[in-house]
Amino acid sequence: MLTSLLARVSGALFCLGLLLAAMVSSLVFGHIPVSLDMLAASLVDYDPGSLEHLVIRTERFSRTMTALIVGAGLAIAGALMQTLTRNPLASPGILGINAGAMFFVVVGATLFSLTSPSELVWAAFTGAATAAFLVYFLGQEAGRGISPVRTVLAGVAVTALFVSFAQGLLILNQDRFESILFWLAGSVSGRDLEAILPLLPLFCLALLVALLLCRQLNLLGLDDEVVRGLGLKVGHVRLLIGLVVIVLAGTSVAMAGLIGFVGLIVPHMARGIFGTDHRWFLPLSAILGATLLLAADTVARLVIPPQEVPVGVMTALMGTPLFLHLARHLRKVS
Known part of the structure; x- marks a missing residue:
């Protein structure tokens, strides 16, 4: 872990x-390939007449920006979410928020x-909020508040529920299956910059709010009574953090569909x-997070050319072993 200011600045660079x-x-x-x-x-x-220029400007630039943002x-x-729930x-993937957003999409x-x-x-926001409420309600343990184990189990159940509903709805409506398929697998390809730009102000606002809450987030690691004694309105902060999570997860799903493991693995790497x-x-x-998704999307194009693996599949292949390692490590620590 980097502790000194110089080491952290060097690591950030x-x-x-x-x-x-x-x-x-x-x-x-x-x-x-492009040089x-x-x-x-x-x-x-x-040069509009150059195939390479056309590919970069019309396909890869928007694809890169989408992966960066998502x-x-x-x-x-x-x-x-890891800070909020301890x-x-x-x-968002483990606790069903992405699945809820995807179902409403x-x-x-x-x-x-x-x-x-x-x-x-807006459909994604509604779905993310619905899933968050269900997981919060189901994750409560009588007299003890939110239980980490019950929360994860509730997230798995809510994910299975919404994914099953989405698949059933698509089976009943075959005409829309191909057009919505990439939301199920997760993909950053085919997104037009003009379609993405209207989402950027709301997305940037959520990022700004998250960064402005860094001091409060540091305090949330303490006991609630201690935090209240320091003058922090815990309920208001948690509500605001929940809204930021819903905006970020909902926007990401609306842009790229169901992409898992990025929100789970990357915070542990950064921490x-x-x-x-x-x-x-x-x-x-x-x-x-942006680096990981960009790398996963690049590899996804090169695995079986000229076909492409959906980036959601690639992040699952990369994230599952890390998730299992993390789960085993946490079990040993506990």
């Missing part, structure tokens, strides 16, 4: 370098013919490197 490398790789690698010179030329002197959003949402296994797309992310995002101070831990979670 190194992570930013990894993020830059992941962005460049996302723009360069694919079914149609670094061609990439620079497409950004400075765009990866950062899921990582911060996971970090906030549960190291909490994340499927409902909006199949029953109400919603298509653009700016329309579907292991930079410690539990949210002033460092939270921004670096965003950087590492």
Whole structure:
């Protein structure tokens, strides 16, 4: 773990370098390879007649931006949920929030013919809030508040429920199956920048609120009575954090569908490197989350060319072994 200021600054700069490398790789690698010179030329002197320039401008740039935003959003949402619930296994994917958002997206797309992310995002918010309420209610233990074990079990049950409902709805409506399939598997391809831009102000507002709450998040690690004694309104802070999680998770699902494990694994990586101070831990979670999703999407294009593996499948392949290792480690510690 990095403890000194110099070490943390150096570590942050190194992570930013990894993020830059992941962005460049996302723009360069694919079914149609692009050289670094061609990439620079497409950004400075765009030629509509060049196939490489067209691929970068119309497909890979929007794809890279989507992965960047979704990866950062899921990582911060996971970090906030782990702090809020004091549960190291909490994340939007594990606790059913992503599945709830995805189910309401499927409902909006199949029953109400919603298509653009700016329309579907409101359905995703509703689904994320519904799932969060169900998990919170089911995770309560009589006289003891939220139980970490009951919360995880409730999240698994809610995830299975909403995924089953979504699949059943798609079976009944075959005409919409292909158009909504990528939300089930998770994908950052095919997203138009014009469809993403309306979501950015709300997304950036949620990120800003999360960063402004770093001091309060540090205090939430203490006992509730101690925190109240320090003058912090615990209920208000938790409600605000919950709203931020719903916005980040809902926006991510509206953009890219059901992508798991980013919100679970990345906060542990950032916490292991930079410690539990949210002033460092939270921004670096965003950087590492974006880097991980960009890398996963790049690898997904290269595994079975010219076909592509959905990025949600790739993050599951990468995250499942890490999740099992984390679960075993926590069991030994307990």
